[in-house]
Amino acid sequence: MFDLAGRTALVTGARGGIGRATALALADAGADLVLWGREALPAQHSGAARPAGQSLADVAAQIQARGRAASVVCADLDDAEVVREAAHRVLDRHEVDILVNNAGTIRRAPAAETTYADWRAVLDVNLDAVFLLCQLFGAPMRERGGGKIVNVASLLSFQGGVRVPAYAASKHGVAGLTKALANEWAGVGVNVNAIAPGYIGTANTAALRADPRREPEISTRIPAGRWGEPEDVAGAVVFLAAPASDYVHGHVLVVDGGWMAR
Ligand code: NAP
Numbered sequence: 180m181f182d183l184a185g186r187t188a189l190v191t192g193a194r195g196g197i198g199r200a201t202a203l204a205l206a207d208a209g210a211d212l213v214l215w216g217r218e219a220l221p222a223q224h225s226g227a228a229r230p231a232g233q234s235l236a237d238v239a240a241q242i243q244a245r246g247r248a249a250s251v252v253c254a255d256l257d258d259a260e261v262v263r264e265a266a267h268r269v270l271d272r273h274e275v276d277i278l279v280n281n282a283g284t285i286r287r288a289p290a291a292e293t294t295y296a297d298w299r300a301v302l303d304v305n306l307d308a309v310f311l312l313c314q315l316f317g318a319p320m321r322e323r324g325g326g327k328i329v330n331v332a333s334l335l336s337f338q339g340g341v342r343v344p345a346y347a348a349s350k351h352g353v354a355g356l357t358k359a360l361a362n363e364w365a366g367v368g369v370n371v372n373a374i375a376p377g378y379i380g381t382a383n384t385a386a387l388r389a390d391p392r393r394e395p396e397i398s399t400r401i402p403a404g405r406w407g408e409p410e411d412v413a414g415a416v417v418f419l420a421a422p423a424s425d426y427v428h429g430h431v432l433v434v435d436g437g438w439m440a441r
Pocket residue numbers: 191192193194195196197198216217218229230254255256257280281282283284304331332333334375376377378379380381382383384
C-alpha cells in the first residue's frame with residue numbers, strides 16, 4: 180500500500196527543510212525523483228544569498244545513493260512564464276506520477292505595513308505557482324487516469340496567524356484550490372490532497388524560533404511538547420502519494436503535534 184517503486188515524483192523546494200525530507204522519504208518508498216529548486220549548486224558556488232544548507236545536487240546524490248534516480252530542474256517559481264517553460268522541460272523527459280507542491284515563502288509584517296510587492300511575492304510562489312503546476316502536471320495525469328498531487332498548506336490554511344497576512348491568505352488559497360481540484364479530478368483517478376504542517380524547525384520558521392516572546396508562546400501550546408522536525412511531516416506526504424490513500428480526495432491533513440486539537 181505504500182510502495183512507490185516505478186513512480187516518479189516531483190518535489191518543489193527540495194533543497195532543504197520539508198521538501199528535502201519529503202524527497203528522501205519518497206525515495207525510501209521506491210520513487211524516482213525530480214527535484215525542483217532555484218539553483219543546483221551550493222550557495223557558495225552560485226554567489227547567491229541563500230540560507231545555509233545542502234544544495235539540490237547534494238539531495239540528488241543522497242537519493243541516488245538509495246538506488247533511485249534523481250534529476251534536478253532549476254526555475255524560480257515567482258514568474259509564471261519561467262514556471263511554464265520549466266514544467267514543459269520536465270514533462271518532455273518524465274512521466275510525473277506524483278507532484279508535491281512544497282516550495283513556499285513568507286514575509287513577516289503587520290497588514291498595514293505589508294507592501295504590495297511583498298504581498299505579490301508571497302502569492303506568486305505560494306498560490307499562483309501551485310495552481311500552474313497542478314494544471315500543467317495534472318493534465319497528463321488525467322489523460323492517464325491516475326496521479327497524486329500533494330500541496331503543502333499550513334495551519335494558516337485554518338487560522339489567521341500573527342503578522343503574516345499574505346502567507347495566511349495564500350495558504351487558505353492552497354486549501355481551497357486543493358478541494359476545488361479534488362472535486363473536478365477525483366472522478367478521473369487523480370487524488371488532490373494537502374498536508375498542513377504545524378510548527379516545524381526549518382528556514383521558514385528561523386525568525387520565530389529566534390524570537391524570545393513568540394518561541395515559548397508557540398512551544399507551550401503544542402500538545403506534543405515540541406516543534407516538529409521535517410521528517411515528522413514526510414510520512415504524511417508518502418501516505419498521500421501512495422496507493423494507501425487512493426480513496427482520499429480533497430483532504431487537508433494536519434501534522435501539527437496536536438496544535439489544532441487544542
Ligand atoms: P524552507 O526550508 O524555507 O523551504 C522552502 C523551499 O521553498 C526552499 O527550498 C526554497 O528554495 C523554496 N522556494 C522559496 N521561494 C521560491 C521561489 N521563488 N522559487 C523556487 N523555490 C522557492 O521551509 P519549509 O518549512 O521546509 O517550507 C516548505 C513548505 O512548508 C512551504 O510551503 C511552507 O510554507 C510550508 N510550511 C512550513 C511550516 C514550518 O513550520 N516550517 C509550517 C507550515 C507550512 P531555496 O532552497 O532555494 O531557498
